[in-house]
Amino acid sequence: MKMATERNRCPSDTDCNGELYRKRIDYTFESNGRKIKVPDLEVWQCDQCNEIFFPAEANERIDLYERFSGRFLVRVPPELHCQLTQAAKEHHRSLNQEITFLLSQALRK
Numbered sequence: 041m042k043m044a045t046e047r048n049r050c051p052s053d054t055d056c057n058g059e060l061y062r063k064r065i066d067y068t069f070e071s072n073g074r075k076i077k078v079p080d081l082e083v084w085q086c087d088q089c090n091e092i093f094f095p096a097e098a099n100e101r102i103d104l105y106e107r108f109s110g111r112f113l114v115r116v117p118p119e120l121h122c123q124l125t126q127a128a129k130e131h132h133r134s135l136n137q138e139i140t141f142l143l144s145q146a147l148r149k
């Protein structure tokens with residue numbers, strides 16, 4: 041994976057001399073046999089050789105997706121499970137959407 045250092049000129053080893061432009065891609069890679077997809081990743085692409093370069097923010101996001109799958113098992117009391125299911129129904133959300141919403145809200149405070 042190449043790091044983008046200079047903003048406008050293509051940093052390719054060949055003397056390409058192309059210009060970089062920003063682009064959003066769905067970036068898929070494999071790590072420890074796991075296929076990981078990073079949606080809507082902002083990268084730079086050369087208008088001449090088409091090589092893609094990853095700015096620091098893109099690499100940070102790739103690292104995050106590699107470290108955290110977004111899936112984990114949580115044990116809660118059955119009463120809470122029931123309450124969450126009812127709340128999800130009331131808000132016309134899936135249980136997953138309801139819990140994601142509640143956790144995101146709780147962390148914003």
Ligand SMILES: [Zn+2]
Pocket residue numbers: 050051052056057058059086087088089090091
């Ligand atoms: Zn280039």
